[in-house]
Amino acid sequence: MDETFLLMLSNLLHLHNSLDPSTSLLSPSSSSPQPASSPSPSSPSSLLSSSSPAPLLFFTLASILSFLASSSSLKKEIDDKKSRDPNSSPSPPSSSHFSVSAFRALSTDHIWSLDAPVRDAQWRSLYGLSYPVFTTVVDKLKPFIAASNLSLPSDYAVALVLSRLCHGYSAKTVASRSSLDPYLVSKITNMVTRLLATKLYPEFIKIPVSRRRMVETTQGFEELTSLPNICGAIDGSPIKVRGLNLDRSSMNVYKCKYGYDSVLLQVVSDHRKIFWDVCVKAPGGADDATHFRDSLLYNRLTSGDIVWDKVVTVRGHHVRPYIVGDWCYPLLSFLMTPFSPDGAGTPAQNLFDGMLMKSRSVVVEAIGLLKARWKILQDLNVGLNHAPQTIVACCVLHNLCQIAREPEPGPWKDPDESGAQARVLESEKQFYYFGESLRQALADDLHQRLSSR
Known part of the structure; x- marks a missing residue:
């Protein structure tokens, strides 16, 4: 026993003697021989049979102190053992630590x-x-x-x-x-x-239809790129899904360009890396253009269900808000894509491509933040039927974090992607021709403005 316990025990003995001297453990008579037939005054039976409450109080307190001392000694022994053997592995945490x-x-x-x-x-x-x-x-x-x-x-x-x-x-x-x-x-x-x-999706993932939000978004992109009326950047990303039990006919459908089974996530982000549209409708083997055409957003834009009323005039063209995407998306009046993936255009076209890709980098960073914050999206371990809602749920939580200005972790980096230029469908021809003239007008205007500075 340690010195603290012995001191406390000694004090208790003195307290006991002062309360009940007749049964004192320290009295001289306690050391005298007693008849074999009579119990010793200091024995437990005589103390417990005493009419005074002091003996019972003493033994109760002494038992408590003894228990505490033994617990302290055990803890000290464990700590000493750990200090002698630093390589010893710690005890596994209790399974109820998240109870x-x-x-x-x-x-x-x-x-x-x-x-x-x-x-x-x-x-x-x-x-x-x-x-x-x-x-x-x-x-x-x-x-x-x-x-x-x-x-x-x-x-x-x-x-x-x-x-x-x-x-x-x-x-x-x-x-x-x-x-x-x-x-x-x-x-x-x-x-x-x-x-x-x-x-929570309708509250935290909204297409910017209000005038105030549209002005805020387009101004944010214009400060970044000098291009007017950009209202969002679109991109797709495969979400790896673990343990898919697929039949032979479906194996290639879910295998993405990076070689693993996945489903395809499509998002549109504003300048603050907040998603205003999310779609998870395609297997990982689908291309971005096909996924976009299957989305509700595409249907609403082509049908005229969404018509943004903020209009700017650029070289005689009325330019409504538009989104930007990479080479893998079709060029349309509401979706601007690069002229060339390798800088083979005119100076004005190459300048436009550089600024467009700068605005598109916002959505790439947003997806990287999404996967860094919610690591389950790096290797999704839910059933295929529940994969879409799990991905969308993480997008809702991502927006909550961005709106609340939560610290941004180092973004998850997907491999650099490449793909063929998206072909234009017959039903999209009028959107394509209008988009082509708008893109050239935007490029020429940008080149003139920046060259004159």
């Missing part, structure tokens, strides 16, 4: 007593976003989760799913960490991602 009670202890009001940077950095490392943004997500989903009769609290269910999306954990891993059944984890993941992709 409901542990989460409750972490998320109670005391978290607001922490400095905001410390609090939010801790939360971000666990769930991919700061505590205020996390509570925003919970508040918006809580009514729908409550209506589902889920046996878990809403905030815990959201935290469980966000930890999976943020770190890319499988359902089995999350289940072992939270002491839940893997089937239940998959069910909760499916429910929360479906709610994010349906209930």
Whole structure:
């Protein structure tokens, strides 16, 4: 026993003597021989049978101190062993360290007593976003989760799913960490991602139709590129899907240009790297132009359902807001693409191509941030039927982070892509011819303005 425990025990003995001298363990009579038939005054039986409460108090306190001392000694022994053997592996963490009670202890009001940077950095490392943004997500989903009769609290269910999306954990891993059944984890993941992709999508992923937002977006792109009326940048990215059990006829359909099974994500981003359109409708083997033509956005633009009323005049051409894309997309009146992928155009055309690709870099960075924040998209481990909603859910969360100005991690870097120029369909001819004249007018105007500076 250590010295502190011995000192406390000695003090207790003195306290005991002062309260009940007749049974003093330190009295001279205690050392005198006693008849074999009579119990010693210092024996447990005589102390416990005494009419005074002091002996019972003494033994109770002494037992507690003994237990504490033995626990302290055991801890010290373990620490000494670790210091003697630094290579020894630490004990595996408890499987319940992500339990409901542990989460409750972490998320109670005391978290607001922490400095905001410390609090939010801790939360971000666990769930991919700061505590205020996390509570925003919970508040918006809580009514729908409550209506589902889920046996878990809403905030815990959201935290469980966000930890999976943020770190890319499988359902089995999350289940072992939270002491839940893997089937239940998959069910909760499916429910929360479906709610994010349906209930929160209309609020956080919106086509810029209002005048104020359109002006803000086009001005943001013009400050970046000197090109007027750009309202978005479009790009596609394959999302790797793990463990697809495909029949022979479907194997090549899902294999992307990089050689792995995937589904294709298409996004349109504004100048702040906020997505205003998301589409996941094509297998990884599809090309960007085909995916675009299958999207609701394409149908709305070609049918005239979306007509942006902000118009600028460039060299006699009325230019409405347009999006920009790379060589793999078709040139249309509402979609500008480069003249040439290798700088083979005129000086004006090459200058236009450089600025267009500069504006397009915004969406490339946005996709890189998306995959860096929600690592599950680097190697998706959900069923193929649930892949689209999981991807869209991550896009909603990405927008929440961008709107809240969450710190941007180092973006995930996809391999450089290349592809053939998209061919123009017969039904697109009038959009193509109009887009061709607009593109040339924009290039000539840009070249004249920048050359005169």
